Amino acid sequence: CFSSSAAAHIGVGISGQEGIQAVLASDYSFSQFRFLQRLLLVHGRWSYLRMCRFLCYFFYKNFAFTMVHFWFGFFCGFSAQTVYDQYFITLYNIVYTSLPVLAMGLFDQDVPEQRSLEYPKLYEPGQLNLLFNKREFFICIAQGIYTSVVLFFIPYGVLSHATQSNGVPLADYQTFAVTTATALVIVVSVQIALDTGYWTAINHFFIWGSLGTYFTILFAMHSSILFNIFPKQFHFLGSAHNTLGQPVVWLTIALATVICIAPVLAFRFLKLDLKPQLSDTVRYTQLVLQKKQKPCGRVGRGVGGG
Amino acid sequence: MGKKQAGTGPLSRRPDNSAFKQQRLPAWSPSLTANTVLPTFYILSLVCLLLGIWLLITVENTHELKVDYTNAGTCEECFNLRKSPNDSTTACTCTVSFHVPTTFPGDVFFYYGLRNFHQNLRRYMDSRDDAQMVGRKNNLKTPSSYCAPFDYDADRNPIAPCGAVANSMFNDSLTVMYNLMDGSKIQVPLYRKGIAWYTDKNVKFRNPSTNNTFPLQQAFEGTTRPLYWQRPVYELDDTDSNNNGFINDDLIVWMREAAFPNFKKLYGVLNRAQGPFTEGLPAGNYTLSINYNFPVEPFRGRKELVISTVTWFGGQNYFLPIAYLVTSGLILVMAVVLTTVYVKVGKRGKNMEE
Numbered sequence: 001c002f003s004s005s006a007a008a009h010i011g012v013g014i015s016g017q018e019g020i021q022a023v024l025a026s027d028y029s030f031s032q033f034r035f036l037q038r039l040l041l042v043h044g045r046w047s048y049l050r051m052c053r054f055l056c057y058f059f060y061k062n063f064a065f066t067m068v069h070f071w072f073g074f075f076c077g078f079s080a081q082t083v084y085d086q087y088f089i090t091l092y093n094i095v096y097t098s099l100p101v102l103a104m105g106l107f108d109q110d111v112p113e114q115r116s117l118e119y120p121k122l123y124e125p126g127q128l129n130l131l132f133n134k135r136e137f138f139i140c141i142a143q144g145i146y147t148s149v150v151l152f153f154i155p156y157g158v159l160s161h162a163t164q165s166n167g168v169p170l171a172d173y174q175t176f177a178v179t180t181a182t183a184l185v186i187v188v189s190v191q192i193a194l195d196t197g198y199w200t201a202i203n204h205f206f207i208w209g210s211l212g213t214y215f216t217i218l219f220a221m222h223s224s225i226l227f228n229i230f231p232k233q234f235h236f237l238g239s240a241h242n243t244l245g246q247p248v249v250w251l252t253i254a255l256a257t258v259i260c261i262a263p264v265l266a267f268r269f270l271k272l273d274l275k276p277q278l279s280d281t282v283r284y285t286q287l288v289l290q291k292k293q294k295p296c297g298r299v300g301r302g303v304g305g306g
Numbered sequence: 307m308g309k310k311q312a313g314t315g316p317l318s319r320r321p322d323n324s325a326f327k328q329q330r331l332p333a334w335s336p337s338l339t340a341n342t343v344l345p346t347f348y349i350l351s352l353v354c355l356l357l358g359i360w361l362l363i364t365v366e367n368t369h370e371l372k373v374d375y376t377n378a379g380t381c382e383e384c385f386n387l388r389k390s391p392n393d394s395t396t397a398c399t400c401t402v403s404f405h406v407p408t409t410f411p412g413d414v415f416f417y418y419g420l421r422n423f424h425q426n427l428r429r430y431m432d433s434r435d436d437a438q439m440v441g442r443k444n445n446l447k448t449p450s451s452y453c454a455p456f457d458y459d460a461d462r463n464p465i466a467p468c469g470a471v472a473n474s475m476f477n478d479s480l481t482v483m484y485n486l487m488d489g490s491k492i493q494v495p496l497y498r499k500g501i502a503w504y505t506d507k508n509v510k511f512r513n514p515s516t517n518n519t520f521p522l523q524q525a526f527e528g529t530t531r532p533l534y535w536q537r538p539v540y541e542l543d544d545t546d547s548n549n550n551g552f553i554n555d556d557l558i559v560w561m562r563e564a565a566f567p568n569f570k571k572l573y574g575v576l577n578r579a580q581g582p583f584t585e586g587l588p589a590g591n592y593t594l595s596i597n598y599n600f601p602v603e604p605f606r607g608r609k610e611l612v613i614s615t616v617t618w619f620g621g622q623n624y625f626l627p628i629a630y631l632v633t634s635g636l637i638l639v640m641a642v643v644l645t646t647v648y649v650k651v652g653k654r655g656k657n658m659e660e
Contacts (some may be wrong), residue, residue: 046329072426075566081428122414157629160566163614163621167415168503168572169564170620173426176565200331224509231436231510232450238505248620251357255626256349259633266640269343273648287337 012036042116046109047124052132053148054105056140057195061097061188063144064151068180069150084181085174085236087221096185096214099206109198111282122279147187147260154256155179162248164271170246174239178218183253184242185214187260194264197283339627340648347641351634358630361619369410370622372419373594374610375402376602384598391601395536402594407650410587410615413578416496418476419570421608425471425563433470434561439552441512441569447528459530466529466539467552473532475560479597480573480611484582484590491593492581496574499549522551536599552556587613 012267013026014033023029028039071082082089088096125131155176162170189211196203220226222240226233243249272280325331377385385397394491424430432452438445446466449457451467465473483491514525522540531538542554549555559571582588594611602609614621 010570034364076426076428077424079424079426080429081426081430081431107329107333109329109333109335113329154629156566157625158623159623160568161623161625163415163616163623164547165616165618165620167413167575167614167616167621168501169417169570171564171569173431173565174562197335199336200336202331203333224505227509228440231440231442237509237510238503242503242505246620247618248623248626251361251626251630255354255629255633258354258637262347262637262640265338265343265346266444266644269338269340269644270647272338273644274651283335283337284339287335287339295568 009205012039036071037134038113041120041123042113045116045126048126049131050105052136053108053195055132056136057101057104059137059140060144060147060191061101062093063141064188065092065184066148067145067148068152068184071149075156084177084184085221087217088181090176091217094184094215096210097188097192099210100189100196100203101199103203103206104192107198107200107203108196110279111286115282115286119278119282122282125277125279139148143264146263150256150259151180151183151187154259155183155252158248158252164246164248170243170248174236175243175249177236178222178239178243179249179252182214182218182249183256185211185291186253187257190257190261191264194261194268241256322598344641344645344648347637347644351638351641354630354634354637355527358627358634361627361630362624364617364619365624365627366620367613367617368622369408370614371404371406371410372610372612373402373404374608375400375594375596376608376610378402379594381596382600384596387601388598388601389603394534394599394601398598400596400598402596403591404594405591406587406589406613409585409589412586412615414576414587414620415614415616416480416573416576417481417570417612417614418478418480418573419568419608419610419612420476420602421568421577421610423569423602423607424567425569426565430470431563434472435468436510439467439511439561440509441514441552441588442515446514446526456532459533463530464528466526467557471561471563472557473534473552475532475535475557476571477536477599479599481595482611483593483595484588485592487581492588494583494592495577495579496580497577498574499546499555500590501574502555503562504560506562507553507555511552511561513553516581522547526551570610571574573611586615 010028011026013020013022013029014021015029015031030036030039068083069080072081073079084092101122111119111122125284159170159176159179164170189207193207196207218240222236222238224237227235227237276284321327369592375381379400381400381402384398384400387393387396433454433456435445435450435453435457438449447464449464449466449468451457453465453470456465456470456473458464482494482496484494485491513522516522516525524536526538526540539554539557540551542551542557543549562571562573576583576587578584578586600609
């Protein structure tokens with residue numbers, strides 16, 4: 001049995017009367033053999049699903065964020081000038097986009113546990129490596145690159161000739177930086193909202209909270225208080241207020257969001273329509289069941305249904 | 307439920323039967339069904355169409371005119387003069403005639419435009435000292451090392467304001483003359499102040515304090531002017547102490563770096579107090595007279611005067627309305643394709659209910 005553990009993906013030990021040696025050597029252990037069913041069909045499957053969604057989103061949001069600099073290079077003489085404020089770059093991955101994807105990675109469920117046990121065939125995508133392979137990886141990257149193209153060229157097209165209603169031009173670097181950063185945070189937040197299949201209160205709190213935190217920190221860092229203490233560090237004084245008070249900027253952000261998200265929606269809908277996986281059909285059945293049970297006054301969460 | 311038990315007993319190490327730990331939290335499981343996705347696409351398309359049309363109508367009400375004066379009119383010789391730095395102190399003026407086809411009603415804004423000038427280069431953007439420009443005495447005398455080589459002159463005098471951004475300040479003076487019917491010309495009056503951001507003018511740029519006891523020149527004692535400037539910073543506007551030194555509007559406008567190589571910056575606003583300008587800029591022939599100082603040939607740039615009216619949406623900016631209209635069309639196409647596929651290839655129920 002030691003050679004089989006070299007070939008396996010995980011080791012499971014059953015603790016029992018023969019001793020706990022297997023438990024010490026294994027990744028997971030429990031006391032009864034029948035618990036293996038839940039470990040694989042419920043927890044293992046969910047874990048695979050969460051991992052794959054997390055990975056795809058992580059690559060996507062970082063490509064969307066970073067590739068904007070590549071496009072900007074063509075316009076700034078390839079001098080490696082960043083598009084965003086230095087602090088935004090620091091805080092993007094740590095504060096603004098980390099918690100929503102963490103919540104998705106912890107809580108996401110495509111079908112409830114009862115269904116997972118009822119349809120063991122749902123375990124197949126994990127065995128066949130369907131949810132995150134080379135093809136899926138390249139699709140995530142491609143989506144990130146497409147998003148970066150939209151996030152650079154739409155603000156570029158609008159702001160390079162835009163002015164405020166008082167005549168002052170909006171083509172300055174700081175306005176462009178704030179516009180692009182805000183559009184980025186909003187687009188990737190909408191994307192995680194699309195990716196999250198199971199919205200608990202925690203998911204809501206993290207997603208809306210991250211957006212709220214972004215705007216709070218943005219206005220705080222562009223305030224005169226911080227500028228007066230460290231003028232060279234917080235030299236974006238007044239940008240947030242000036243930029244986000246312009247209707248042009250919000251129209252630009254809205255347009256960028258629509259252009260980024262509409263194809264994603266279309267592709268996902270087409271995929272669901274033409275090639276639904278078993279998990280999609282089970283999920284749909286669940287939805288129909290919940291709708292039927294609603295008039296009875298209680299929202300059944302699939303407990304004992306079927 | 308489980309915590310009530312003491313540390314003994316057969317089920318003492320069982321995890322809590324709480325919703326959180328057993329992953330039974332109440333949750334919403336959204337699903338992309340046809341009756342949410344398809345209407346969304348049609349509504350999105352409609353909203354984009356309406357926005358696009360509305361913005362297009364708004365932009366149609368603006369007027370814009372550009373006069374490229376790099377080597378137009380009599381500016382050819384000034385252009386050639388400025389090719390080399392040897393004669394940079396020699397003054398050169400030139401004139402360009404242009405024609406305004408229709409009256410520009412309401413407030414009219416005058417900009418100077420530059421093409422192919424990369425204010426967005428990384429080392430250029432780093433080459434400034436915001437602490438010096440906010441009037442701190444230490445930074446005035448010891449500018450940041452980021453400003454090198456524009457921080458000290460050959461005699462180790464600190465430069466105020468230091469850095470490449472300040473050094474390359476746009477120094478053409480533009481005067482627009484209106485040709486009246488009788489052949490005479492009157493100058494188009496412009497407000498040359500109030501053209502910068504409020505936070506820039508009042509917080510970000512401050513002169514070193516003088517306590518109102520001594521003149522501004524004394525506050526800048528020990529510093530010298532940037533290498534390319536003809537006058538020191540405390541002589542940028544002798545007439546108005548609120549526009550002199552670091553808080554000079556033209557300096558502030560220039561210091562706000564543009565994001566892209568082709569940009570325009572506000573130069574002035576039409577003063578509509580009197581004369582033929584009360585309703586705006588009348589149609590007719592004009593002459594642009596330039597004190598030509600800024601050399602653009604070394605980087606193959608162009609200079610232009612831009613005259614524009616604005617609406618709530620800003621100046622003449624066709625990109626956004628057209629982008630909205632194009633997006634609306636594409637989303638409509640997507641919606642139609644999705645509907646066709648949904649209806650023809652497989653009703654969701656059919657594929658789903660097996």
